[in-house]
Amino acid sequence: MSSQHAQEFILWFDDISIDDVHLVGGKNASLGEMYQHLTAKGVNIPHGFAITAYAYKYLIESTGIDKKVLEILSDLDTHDLRNLQERGRKVRKIIRNAEFPEDLRDAILKSYKQMEDEYGEYVDVAVRSSATAEDLPDASFAGQQDTYLNVRGPEAVLDYCSQCFASLFTDRAISYRHDKGFSQFDVYLSIVVQKMVRSDAACAGVLFTLDTESGFEDAIYITGSWGLGENVVQGAVTPDEFYVFKPTLREGKRPIVSRRIGSKDIKMIYSHAEEGEETVKNIPTSEAERGKYILNDDDILTLAEWALHIEDHYGRNMDIEWAKDGDGENVGTGKLFIVQARPETVHSQTSRNITETYILKEHSKILASGQAVGAKIGKGTARVIKTVAGIHDFQAGEVLVTDMTDPDWEPVMKKASGIVTNRGGRTCHAAIISRELGIPCLIGTTSGTESVNTGDKITVSCAEGETGHMFEGLLDFSINTTNLDSIPETRTKIMLNVGIPEKAFFECQVPNDGVGLAREEFIINAHIGIHPLALYNFEELIEKAASGDEEAGEVVQQIEEKTTAYPHDKRQFFIDKIAEGVGRIAAGFYPRDVIVRLSDFKSNEYANLIGGKFYEPVESNPMIGWRGASRYYDEKYIDAFELECKGLLKARNEMGLTNIKLMVPFCRTPEEGKRVIETLKKFGLVQGENGLEVYVMCEIPSNVISADAFADIFDGFSIGSNDLTQLTLGLDRDSDLVAHIFDERNEAIKTLVKMVIDVAKRRGKKIGICGQAPSDYPEFALFLVDCGIDSMSLIPDTAVKTKLLVCEREKELGLLKE
Numbered sequence: 012m013s014s015q016h017a018q019e020f021i022l023w024f025d026d027i028s029i030d031d032v033h034l035v036g037g038k039n040a041s042l043g044e045m046y047q048h049l050t051a052k053g054v055n056i057p058h059g060f061a062i063t064a065y066a067y068k069y070l071i072e073s074t075g076i077d078k079k080v081l082e083i084l085s086d087l088d089t090h091d092l093r094n095l096q097e098r099g100r101k102v103r104k105i106i107r108n109a110e111f112p113e114d115l116r117d118a119i120l121k122s123y124k125q126m127e128d129e130y131g132e133y134v135d136v137a138v139r140s141s142a143t144a145e146d147l148p149d150a151s152f153a154g155q156q157d158t159y160l161n162v163r164g165p166e167a168v169l170d171y172c173s174q175c176f177a178s179l180f181t182d183r184a185i186s187y188r189h190d191k192g193f194s195q196f197d198v199y200l201s202i203v204v205q206k207m208v209r210s211d212a213a214c215a216g217v218l219f220t221l222d223t224e225s226g227f228e229d230a231i232y233i234t235g236s237w238g239l240g241e242n243v244v245q246g247a248v249t250p251d252e253f254y255v256f257k258p259t260l261r262e263g264k265r266p267i268v269s270r271r272i273g274s275k276d277i278k279m280i281y282s283h284a285e286e287g288e289e290t291v292k293n294i295p296t297s298e299a300e301r302g303k304y305i306l307n308d309d310d311i312l313t314l315a316e317w318a319l320h321i322e323d324h325y326g327r328n329m330d331i332e333w334a335k336d337g338d339g340e341n342v343g344t345g346k347l348f349i350v351q352a353r354p355e356t357v358h359s360q361t362s363r364n365i366t367e368t369y370i371l372k373e374h375s376k377i378l379a380s381g382q383a384v385g386a387k388i389g390k391g392t393a394r395v396i397k398t399v400a401g402i403h404d405f406q407a408g409e410v411l412v413t414d415m416t417d418p419d420w421e422p423v424m425k426k427a428s429g430i431v432t433n434r435g436g437r438t439c440h441a442a443i444i445s446r447e448l449g450i451p452c453l454i455g456t457t458s459g460t461e462s463v464n465t466g467d468k469i470t471v472s473c474a475e476g477e478t479g480h481m482f483e484g485l486l487d488f489s490i491n492t493t494n495l496d497s498i499p500e501t502r503t504k505i506m507l508n509v510g511i512p513e514k515a516f517f518e519c520q521v522p523n524d525g526v527g528l529a530r531e532e533f534i535i536n537a538h539i540g541i542h543p544l545a546l547y548n549f550e551e552l553i554e555k556a557a558s559g560d561e562e563a564g565e566v567v568q569q570i571e572e573k574t575t576a577y578p579h580d581k582r583q584f585f586i587d588k589i590a591e592g593v594g595r596i597a598a599g600f601y602p603r604d605v606i607v608r609l610s611d612f613k614s615n616e617y618a619n620l621i622g623g624k625f626y627e628p629v630e631s632n633p634m635i636g637w638r639g640a641s642r643y644y645d646e647k648y649i650d651a652f653e654l655e656c657k658g659l660l661k662a663r664n665e666m667g668l669t670n671i672k673l674m675v676p677f678c679r680t681p682e683e684g685k686r687v688i689e690t691l692k693k694f695g696l697v698q699g700e701n702g703l704e705v706y707v708m709c710e711i712p713s714n715v716i717s718a719d720a721f722a723d724i725f726d727g728f729s730i731g732s733n734d735l736t737q738l739t740l741g742l743d744r745d746s747d748l749v750a751h752i753f754d755e756r757n758e759a760i761k762t763l764v765k766m767v768i769d770v771a772k773r774r775g776k777k778i779g780i781c782g783q784a785p786s787d788y789p790e791f792a793l794f795l796v797d798c799g800i801d802s803m804s805l806i807p808d809t810a811v812k813t814k815l816l817v818c819e820r821e822k823e824l825g826l827l828k829e
Contacts, residue, residue, distance in 0.1 A: 020066040020118040024059055029325075035061040036141030036201035041352050048324060054317045055348045058129065059136070059205030060122045064143050066115055067176055067200045074109045077196065080180070084195055089186040092403050092422060099182040106177040111169065119172060120165045123204065130206055133163045135281075137350075138171040139203040140178055157181070160239055161207060161281045161290040168204065175202050183418040190425075208348045211280040211291075212337025214305040215240030216250060217438040218314060219355060220257075220322040220329045223446065224385060224437065226358035227516035227599065228328065230268075231255040231315045234438045235305050237296055238278030240334055240350075246415045246432065246439025247293070249273040249382075249455045251305050255315035256598040259667030266666035267311055268594040269512065270587070272576060273436060274455075275301050302575030310335070313347055321352050328355040357446045366520060368491040369474040370808070376483040378463050379431065381456035383472075383479030384442045386517060388488045389429030389451040390470040393463045410469055412459050412481075416441040424448065429471035431459040431481055453479045477513030493811055498522040499818045502826045503795075504802035505810055506604075508781060512538075512592045515599030518807045522814060525603035526596060527729060527804020528674075528781035531610045531655070534592030535620070539585055541570055543651035545622025549581040552622065566622045573621070582654055589658025590666065597668040604672055606706060606729065606781075606804075610655055611676040613638045634743060639677025639708075644686045656694035663701065674706040674729055679713060681720040688724060698726070706777070710734035715763045718770035728771055729804070732782025736760050755784035756791055768798045777801050789816055796820045 027035055027043025035043070039061040046056045071077045083101050088094045111119075126134050138159045157178035159171040178184070179200040188198055208215070216235020221228045236243050236250040243250050250273040256266035275296050282292040306314075314333055322329050332351040336343030369388045394409040396402060405411065405423040412431045416424065417440050424430060424441075425448055432441050435454040445452035451473040453459070459481065463469055470486040473479040506527030509518055512534065535543075545552060545566060552570075555563035570581060577584040597605040613633035617623050626647075630636040642648040662668050673696065678684050684707060688698055691705065698705045707714065707721055710731030714721060721728070732755045733744060739759050742749040754760075764780075771778035779802035785792035786809045795803060796817055805813055821827040 020063055020069070020115055021122045022061045022063055023122075024056070024061075027061060033143055034063050034065065034201070036064060036143045036199075037353060038139060038141035038351060039201050039203050040141075042203065042205070045321065045324075045349065045352060049317075049320055052320050054320055055346055057206040057208055057348055057350060059126070059203060061141065062119060062122075062172060062202040062204065064199035064201045066118075066202075067179075069115060070109065070111065070176065071106075073112050076105055076109055079105050080195070084185070087185070087189065089189045089422065095182050095186060095422065099180055099185055102180040102185075103177040106180065107173055109173075111173070116169065119169060119204075123165050123168050126204070126206065135207040135209075136162050136168065137203065137205050137207050138162050138168065138175055139205070140175050141201040141203050142179065143199045143201065158241070159290065160241065160279075161211075163290075172202055172204075176200055181418070183421045186422050205350065208334035208350060209337040209343035210334040211239050211278075212339070212342045213335040213345075214238070215332075215334035215350075216243045216305075218318055218331045218333060219438070220318050220331070221355060221358060222254070222516045223357075223442070224383070225516040225520065227519065229257045229601070230516065230598065231257060231260075231318045232437075233306075233311060233314055233333075234436050235333070236273065236275045236278065236436075237300050237305060238280050238293075239291060240332060241291070242277065242279050242293070243436060243438060244332075244440065245417055246435030246441050246454065248275050248277060248436065249434065250275065250436040250438070252436065253306070253311050254595065254598075255311065256594070256601070256666065256668070257315075257319065258601060260312070260315055260319065262667055264665065264667030265308065265312060266594065266598065266668065267308060267591070268598045268666060268668075269591050270304060270311075272302070272304060275305070304576050306335075310347060317347075317349060321349070325352075325354065328358065329353065330355045357443075366493045366495060368493070368808075369472075370489045370491065371470075371472050371474055372487045372489060374482065375470075375486060377480045378469065378483055379453070379456040379459045379481040380478055381431070381453045381459070382437055383475075383477060384437060384445050384452035384454060385449075385473050387449070387451040388470065388472045388474050388486075389427075390468075390485045390488075391428040393465055393467045393469045395460050395463060395465045397460065410471055412463055414460060415439070416444070424450070429453070429469075431456060431463075431471060433457055433459050451479070453481055456481070476511050495522060498811060498814060499827075501814060501817045502821055503800060503817050504779070505814045505817065506606075506779065506781075506802050506804040507600075507807050507810055508786075508804050509596050509600075509605075509807075512595035515596040519599035521807045521810050523600070523603070523810060524802065525670075526600050526605040527779050527802055529593065529596050529605050529607045531589065531593065531607065532612060532616075534589060535610060535612070538588045538592055540573060540621055541585070542617060542620040542623040542626055543585050543654050544626040544648070545570060545620075546574075546581040546585050547650045547654060552625075563625075566625070569621045585654045586658045586661060589655055590661035593659060593671065594662040594666050594668055597662060597671045598666075600670070601668060602670050605668075605670050606672045606674050607659065608674045608676050608708065608781075609639075609643070610652075611639050632743070634737070634745060640675050640679065640683050640687050641677070643675075644683075644690045649690065652690065653694050656691060656696055660695045663696075663703070669702050672704045672706065672726075674708060675725070676708045676731070677710065677734070678707050678721075679711055681717055681724060684721060684724045708734075708781075709767050709778075710782075711738055712763065715767045715770075718767050719774065722770065722774040722776050725776075727777030727779075728767060730764060730767065730778070730780040730782055732760065732764075732780060732784040735763060735782070739763060755782065756788060761794060764795070765798050768795075768800055771801075772799060779804060785813060789813070792816060793820050796824070 024043045024046040029044040032040045218233040233253040252271040254269035259266045277293045338345030407426040410429040411427040415434045430452040470482040504524035508528040510530035510533040574584045618627040643652045704726040706727045707725040709728045737744045781804040
């Protein structure tokens with residue numbers, strides 16, 4: 012073998028840079044680039060070498076494979092699946108049966124021997140494809156070829172290299188190249204041979220340096236599961252998910268703004284099989300593994316910091332694979348590693364100036380629910396396909412319903428109006444491809460294939476938050492398109508009402524001046540679901556259960572089921588979920604103000620939480636009973652309020668989200684306002700410290716009548732028009748019998764609104780409105796402009812049209828230049 016050939020066949024990571032894509036493909040080029048430039052910054056990259064694209068070309072030309080392949084593919088028709096499959100099978104067989112030229116064989120074996128010298132005899136390696144056209148800005152070839160894990164020994168390496176070369180002609184790869192306008196020989200294959208990270212004994216996954224659903228660029232999205240990372244990529248598991256906020260991470264804070272446990276039912280581990288058998292296998296995870304997070308906070312933040320280094324180095328959003336070594340004898344180092352990085356290829360191609368909002372105009376029976384991918388809606392005839400063998404029957408415009416997908420499904424996925432899977436997380440194959448194709452996708456439904464039959468008419472909606480639904484029937488929906496360049500500036504701030512953390516990264520892209528009302532109620536109801544005092548007094552509940560109290564025993568069991576990741580401190584569960592829920596909203600709108608209304612459940616609503624009946628009174632009219640401010644300093648509730656305060660303090664201090672402001676609801680008297688301010692201070696939330704402002708809801712007539720006294724205590728007011736109308740007109744807004752009287756446009760209400768605005772202006776205090784009135788009634792919004800209000804907080808769906816309306820009125824009043 013000539014030394015020239017040896018150099019052309021093999022390149023080590025030490026000698027590869029991003030400029031070498033034409034030599035070693037995108038995956039290898041990126042690994043070499045990171046190995047050379049980022050290891051000095053602490054980013055761990057496992058060592059390895061590339062078998063070059065020249066080696067592939069040498070193989071197919073010296074053996075005459077190229078001519079045979081062209082002949083077989085001369086009448087290729089990618090829209091005829093049987094035609095595609097037959098030709099793909101013939102091409103792969105030719106490549107698999109070809110003998111490696113001796114000089115190429117020797118070069119590969121010599122390089123593997125060097126890996127053995129570095130890591131030990133029979134070192135375990137990953138053998139992965141690296142196509143020369145991978146990760147172009149308008150086409151992602153990643154995942155089109157195969158990966159082989161836990162490959163040991165020189166002969167095994169050669170065999171899997173042959174399989175890797177053949178995988179350049181999988182059905183999906185042939186189809187993808189053809190549909191993207193590439194010749195079958197425009198793309199060459201290089202191979203990665205890289206030291207395995209022993210994540211079979213730990214965990215692995217994928218991360219993106221943006222939110223994959225909304226395109227929000229200030230978040231790092233990390234996802235992963237136990238065992239080797241292939242299950243995450245393939246969508247075989249529902250993984251854990253984490254979000255980290257970039258701006259305050261750069262400031263040295265610890266801004267993990269979201270953590271979500273996935274079911275993680277299986278994990279892929281090494282299989283010590285005989286030659287020719289599978290090198291990896293899936294086994295069930297234990298109950299303990301399913302119930303806890305795969306990563307601790309330090310690991311999450313380490314991966315996030317590495318992601319920043321990688322993104323900064325490449326100057327663009329990145330899609331990164333990571334793995335953690337097992338920790339123990341004969342397993343690994345316990346360290347984290349980056350095993351691949353490539354440019355993100357979906358949102359990088361999306362216009363930032365045009366937004367589309369899909370709105371479902373009707374609802375029907377929910378057939379299945381899962382994680383929503385994207386924010387679109389699709390509808391059509393269901394086609395339930397259990398295995399890839401059934402894809403021949405799929406017709407354009409149908410909704411694909413299946414267990415999970417892999418790249419073999421791509422020829423039919425691009426024809427679907429929607430996709431529904433039983434399994435998978437938001438970085439699985441189905442999610443990635445549906446984003447690229449712009450198709451709504453519902454993943455991890457667990458029973459989607461059992462909930463619908465082929466031929467049924469269904470609608471798939473991903474437009475209503477993180478949880479999407481498969482509805483019965485063909486439902487009507489609309490699409491609102493907004494050109495953000497055409498939205499004017501106004502003197503009156505147009506803020507948003509936000510309550511669902513999962514929607515924050517979408518809603519922050521609506522033109523806005525911040526959040527005028529961030530509600531905690533959804534966080535407490537949906538993310539926690541447990542009465543805070545049941546968590547605070549959990550040990551007492553255990554004692555009650557032990558003494559034979561069956562109701563307490565049932566509550567203890569429910570709490571244990573919801574807090575598996577917190578085996579020792581149930582209080583911390585509440586603190587963390589408040590911090591993460593509020594933190595995710597604050598991150599989305601950072602650095603604009605996010606005004607968080609402190610919890611405002613009524614006693615009947617608190618009683619519906621797990622354990623709530625132990626701590627809540629039965630009131631005849633909870634709407635005007637023990638709610639809002641009156642709870643926070645009360646000895647019967649103050650322990651629960653402490654947990655809430657600690658969560659808010661964590662979001663502001665630990666996460667660095669000082670754009671969070673606080674708002675006190677249902678504060679009946681100035682004296683009560685003072686007691687709340689003192690209670691906040693007792694738990695670390697000190698008005699004026701670190702920029703903390705505290706506002707009061709103006710929703711009781713006393714707030715208007717004593718506005719000067721309230722202005723002595725608080726930094727500003729936010730008018731709650733719903734309760735103000737209820738209490739001024741003396742009606743229960745929950746009662747159908749008097750609903751026809753409820754109207755915020757009543758002159759008495761408008762008089763009170765103008766009075767409090769006048770006081771706030773005179774006292775130099777901020778004043779806005781977060782009630783429903785300006786969202787529902789354009790004339791009320793104009794009235795508020797006439798009164799000189801500082802801000803309106805609206806539901807996102809009405810923000811743009813109200814902003815345009817406000818702009819015109821401000822021009823009429825001479826407040827804006829034409």
